[in-house]
Amino acid sequence: MVCIYCGNETKVVNSRHQKRINQVWRRRKCLACQAVFTTLEAVNTEQALQVRHGKSLQAFSRDTLLLSVYDSLRHRKTAVSDATALTETVLSALYPHIQDASIEKVVIAEITAAILERFDKIAATHYRAFHPTD
Numbered sequence: 001m002v003c004i005y006c007g008n009e010t011k012v013v014n015s016r017h018q019k020r021i022n023q024v025w026r027r028r029k030c031l032a033c034q035a036v037f038t039t040l041e042a043v044n045t046e047q048a049l050q051v052r053h054g055k056s057l058q059a060f061s062r063d064t065l066l067l068s069v070y071d072s073l074r075h076r077k078t079a080v081s082d083a084t085a086l087t088e089t090v091l092s093a094l095y096p097h098i099q100d101a102s103i104e105k106v107v108i109a110e111i112t113a114a115i116l117e118r119f120d121k122i123a124a125t126h127y128r129a130f131h132p133t134d
């Protein structure tokens, strides 16, 4: 990866695997201007994961998940940051349920509702109203 400030080569000076959210964090340093910045490596779920719903298959969208979580948290002042963090929590909870690179739509809804329930009961009720699982 090239430097975001001057475009020259960079080297990795530190890296950490964040197991809980399945990301690799890397601190990079520019060999020319010495600037330091951080990169995050994560699975490209849009390309790697399909959602099963009846007989249909569609690409998983992290953005769709984030928006549905955000929508349920609108009553909170910290809705954006809460939704971002909870989306990562949902994603890491989804990984064990992936089979043949796909996951049932209802499983995503159940897991998302359960995680919202622990965080904010009003949000969970709101989410369930728009994502019925039965």
Ligand SMILES: [Zn+2]
Pocket: 003, 004, 005, 006, 007, 008, 030, 031, 032, 033, 034, 035
């Ligand atoms: Zn540079």
